[in-house]
Amino acid sequence: MxxxxxxxxxxxxxxxxxxxxxxxxxxxxxxxxxxxxxxxxxxxxxxxxxxxxxxxxxxxxxxxxxxxxxxxxxxxxxxxxxxxxxxxxxxxxxxxxxxxxxxxxxxxxxxxxxxxxxxxxxxxxxxxxxxxxxxxxxxxxxxxxxxxxxxxxxxxxxxxxxxxxxxxxxxxxxxxxxxxxxxxxxxxxxxxxxxxxxxxxxxxxxxxxxxxxxxxxxxxxxxxxxxxxxxxxxxxxxxxxxxxxxxxxxxxxxxxxxxxxxxxxxxxxxxxxxxxxxxxxxxxxxxxxxxxxxxxxxxxxxxxxxxxxxxxxxxxxEPLPTDPAWSGGTLHVDSRTRRVHAPAAALWQVIESIGGDNGWHSIPLAWSIRGWADRLAGGVGLRRGRRDRHRLQVGEALDWWRVEEIQPGSLLRLRAEMRVPGRAWLEMRAIPDGPDHSVYLQRAVFLPRGLAGQAYWAAVLPFHGLIFGAMLRNMARAATALPRDSDGRVRPASPRSPAASER
The missing domain is CATH 3.40.50.720 (NAD(P)-binding Rossmann-like Domain)
Incomplete structure (x- = not known):
């Protein structure tokens, strides 16, 4: 018809x-x-x-x-x-x-x-x-x-x-x-x-x-x-x-x-x-x-x-591109990008190894304080670490995050399981930009729940430039500093250790 x-x-x-x-x-x-x-x-x-x-x-x-x-x-x-x-x-x-x-x-x-x-x-x-x-x-x-x-x-x-x-x-x-x-x-x-x-x-x-x-x-x-x-x-x-x-x-x-x-x-x-x-x-x-x-x-x-x-x-x-901007509820986004003097493979290696004992490439004290605060509020804090030092899988725990989506070599999306008045995600992308360069895209997304969620976002917003800004810079530096073979290719991460497998 x-x-x-x-x-x-x-x-x-x-x-x-x-x-x-x-x-x-x-x-x-x-x-x-x-x-x-x-x-x-x-x-x-x-x-x-x-x-x-x-x-x-x-x-x-x-x-x-x-x-x-x-x-x-x-x-x-x-x-x-x-x-x-x-x-x-x-x-x-x-x-x-x-x-x-x-x-x-x-x-x-x-x-x-x-x-x-x-x-x-x-x-x-x-x-x-x-x-x-x-x-x-x-x-x-x-x-x-x-x-x-x-x-x-x-x-x-x-x-x-x-x-x-x-x-x-x-x-x-x-x-x-x-x-x-x-x-x-x-x-x-x-x-x-x-x-x-x-x-x-x-x-x-x-x-x-x-x-x-x-x-x-x-x-x-x-x-x-x-x-x-x-x-x-x-x-x-x-x-x-x-x-x-x-x-x-x-x-x-x-x-x-x-x-x-x-x-x-x-x-x-x-x-x-x-x-x-x-x-x-x-x-x-x-x-x-x-x-x-x-x-x-x-x-x-x-x-x-x-x-x-x-x-x-x-x-x-599901939303459509034609929906008005005011529809879908309030969604707060902190989006940052940085061009990296390293291929996308190197940047991805840094992205996939984030968290746990590897740290978050930000301000360690600030990250720890946030983890302690979450523990005091009854949340999971940073105590869960990560299962493997170099590899992640969809559905596994990563400190106070849960791995929600992985597109190998390009995208890692984490969903927060900390105690917050709303829902939060952290997304990291490695975008190729020629043989020796890439673009790092980092987005923190927060969907507030009620007035408390709006107040929470307003309270943490002043710290985003400090914490997420440092994370952006340090992730780019870590990718640039990765060792490479004589032909310029990034050396792969070491295989999973027995200790990591048992953890």
Whole structure:
């Protein structure tokens, strides 16, 4: 089946397109600029056509031969987003009719109350739904409330508010009921709707199994994230307008996006029917499981996430290059590089032999003090050392680190197991730069947990230049000083000693 995806640079579209490809569909993506999809990991599996839904003349090529067309774009964040989305929907419907498209699928928002709404966001979503349903093409409208997944604007608001505010004064809408849904289930419904009978032209409420207030969502997020219970006091004077500015102050979500989203929370968002479950069967994730996947955790297994791949557990939660910079939570990075007068093989030999009795090529006293402090806090400290003096394996302990990934000759990534309010990684890379030179890339990455994590990073940041700066310099010097054979090649590390094997 040939599918057209609009909004492929957005949160849902960017996750839907590769899943449609995996299901065996031919996928065409409509974008104002093909360059915006150049770096997504699935770019080679789709056809990209440039066009603009505000310009009908650019649409025929995109719709030619299409059987199912997904309307996933929206102009939220623009001052005139209602007008822009209205025009886009009309042009989309007209182009689909002319091309003989068999079905339109639209992901909208909760249906506004029968008495009307003051929320421009909900009003616009309902208007777009009506335009598409009134077209000559059978249309399925999915009315989704808060979508739980890293990168979703609604989820990012929930994430930042809960993590950054142990105590908060909130508007009354935090007591409104919401039926959140995992992004994985939204994608499953979107894909399943492609096979609906042509006689179906209607909207469907979609939601997960849990009905919660926003306040309960924050408390349960805190529990899944390992944060203390939040102290929340709802107050009447906080209007949606004030609430939006409050959200903009506390979170990095732009005010232009936060304002309409907060305005839509004045209404409850609970499914009034569940007909979609009969047409697209499957088990939906509960709120806690959805949050756990969005945070890259598995609740019933001792699995930690790699910051480099975000989850490795649920592909729907993985970040994409097209996701906004404010999505994915706070990630602090200390990144340093240095050109080394030694081949990459020499630099790698130094990288792989780090830690234990070999030391950390930094300030020994500072490293020891940090190890003692960790021991006093109940952590592992530096006492574990390393199994072998020269070789490392994925999964083994290395002082207070765990070896998470090795790409022999180029990459070593360590995950911290010390007591810190968050998760931390140390990454070291050896990058070839000619026969006699290389580049050493060193990154310390910290994913804070709550306000304590933010405070911890702020407290240690002044010492990073001293400790990690010294480490950068000394690693480069050690690689340069390694002995070489007469032909200039680095001598290999000595084989594992019996003592090292027994340790």
């Amino acid at each position: 040939r599918c057209l995806v609009t909004g492929a640079t957005g949160y849902i579209g960017g996750r839907l397109a590769p899943r449609l490809v995996a299901e065996g569909h031919e996928v065409r993506c409509l974008s104002r600029s093909a360059a915006r999809l150049r770096d997504v990991p699935w770019a080679s599996g789709v056809e990209v056509v440039e066009g603009d839904l505000s310009d009908p003349a650019t649409l025929p090529a995109a719709f030619e031969g299409v059987e199912v067309a997904y309307f996933l774009m929206h102009s939220l964040g623009r001052p005139d987003f209602e007008r822009l989305d209205r025009e886009a929907a009309r042009n989309f419907a007209a182009a689909a009719e002319r091309a003989g498209v068999h079905r339109i699928i639209y992901l909208g928002g909760p249906e506004p109350p029968a008495s009307g709404t003051r929320s421009p966001h909900l009003r616009s979503r309902a208007e777009v739904a009506k335009i598409l349903l009134d077209s000559a093409v059978p249309t399925a409208v999915l009315r989704a409330p808060v979508i739980i997944g890293s990168g979703s604007a609604s989820f990012e608001m929930l994430r930042y508010l809960t993590e950054r505010l142990p105590w908060m004064i909130t508007p009354r809408w935090v007591r409104n009921r919401i039926q959140p849904i995992a992004v994985r289930d939204v994608l499953r419904y979107l894909i399943g709707c492609a096979d609906l009978p042509g006689s179906i032209n209607r909207g469907f409420d979609v939601g997960g199994p849990d009905v919660l207030t926003y306040q309960e969502m924050m408390q349960r997020y805190a529990r899944v994230a390992g944060l203390p219970r939040r102290r929340i006091v709802p107050l009447r004077p906080l209007t949606p307008w004030l609430s939006a500015h409050w959200v903009g102050l506390v979170t990095p979500v732009p005010n232009a996006i936060a304002r309409p989203l907060v305005g839509s929370l004045i209404h409850e968002a609970v499914a009034h029917e569940n007909d979609i479950a009969q047409l697209v069967p499957g088990e939906t994730l509960g709120f806690d499981d959805a949050v756990g996947r969005a945070l890259g955790r598995v609740r019933d297994a001792d699995v930690e996430t790699r910051w480099s791949t975000a989850s490795g557990l649920d592909p729907a939660a």
